[in-house]
Amino acid sequence: MTYDIFSTKAPKMPNTGKGTNFIKFILSQASRDMREPLVPMAIPALAAHLSGVSFMYSDNKYYEICGQMGHLIGPSGIGKAQLTHLVEAIMRSFRSHDETEFKKLVDWQRLMKTKSANKEKPERPDVSFWFPPADITNAAFIQNAMALEKHDQRTQYINLPEVEMADRLCGGHRQVSQLVRNIYDVQRHGALRATSEGIVGNPTLRVNITFTSTPEAARAFYKRDMTNGFFGRIPFVYKARSGERSGRIPRQGSYSKDFLEQLDSYLLRLDNCKGSFNVKPLNKIADQLAEDMARLGDITDDDMLWELSHRSIFSAWKKGAVLWILNDQTWTRSIGDFVEWFCYYDLWSKVKVFGDMFNTSDMPSQIEQKSGPRNMLNDLPDSFNEQQLEALRMSVGKTKEGTKHQLSVWKNREFISYSAQTGLYTKRKE
16 A cells, blocks of 8 residues: 555655646645645636546446546645635636626526516526536536536536535435535436426436545534545545744736636636546556555454545546546556545545544444554564454454454465464564
8 A cells, every 4th residue: 555544644646747737837826835735726627627427437337427527625724725716717618608608597587577567588598607606506417407408518617615515505414415416427316396397307427526625614514424434435535734833925827828728728628528438447447546545444344444445436536537537548657646545635634624523323432433444464563362352342442253354364365474382473574
């Protein structure tokens, strides 16, 4: 495993090399301390430029590249607003399209007000918004999804500066989980109303969406949805405040005309890409990550972490598909390094912000409520006996009955070796 998700520091971003020059370019105007968090958060906006594109995953099924999400978490004042600046640069063509659509809608509303009650009302214009405003109601969201499906099955992109705004978009907090699952899985979102004023339709949800919030707001938002599939579908990016207080204001660049022209040349690759693809090196990385996550699950003996890793791999795989298109549909090892990093960064962020909330049982013990997944092998000495692992398991809220099974798995994984003479288990350097 390349990265330690239990470290106090975030997994370090790989160096940009052949095939990932776009990442170096897109970060050139961001402040140095915000560059790593912006990479995975910018890809959902970039992927919104794709339509009519699908990739074969390792399970031999084709998947559309929409349904990408991200949640940037960090304390107030660390520079989360830089995501909005970058998104606005990426979505300029979407803004231009939507301005024309807004004008049609405003003209229609003005005309509606001039008609008396007994006069025939004009029909609502056929409009669709590619980059809807953050303050969008659930009815408007469904209506827009219907319009986009009718027009070339385009993907809409929504950027919510506060995660709580998702409640309004979804029609209430209880509906957020269902809607997010449908977005991630690119499923239909049926809406049936009994009155003529309601929105009726069953569009396929092709949506990319990003959120930002503080850690406290994120924990409050997800606390009731840790095990229902909603939490695992969202890739997280956590940016902690630096340890020392600094009086220096971070320096940002400007999105100049030259920058935007170069950006447009990359976006053109996304806009023009159509068809179905099978990138075997990308799937090889996904298979490698699946094996790494199995080993990680065995080290921690944590089922929830293991289950979360499945969707972390899939989300990272989709990001890798976008990088492959941006690199003129050419694979390089550097793209694979970033796919791996995306996966580990997501899991590190989940453990860092929500680790103590991980729980799969109905009635957690007090110990389980206070502890999250941990690398138990690191907590043991280089040589240890069965009783030491048993005591460690009980200290983190696990049963002692699982000790022998965990030792057996660790031996099969070649994490440890056993000496019958001493009765001790010894960590292997590999």
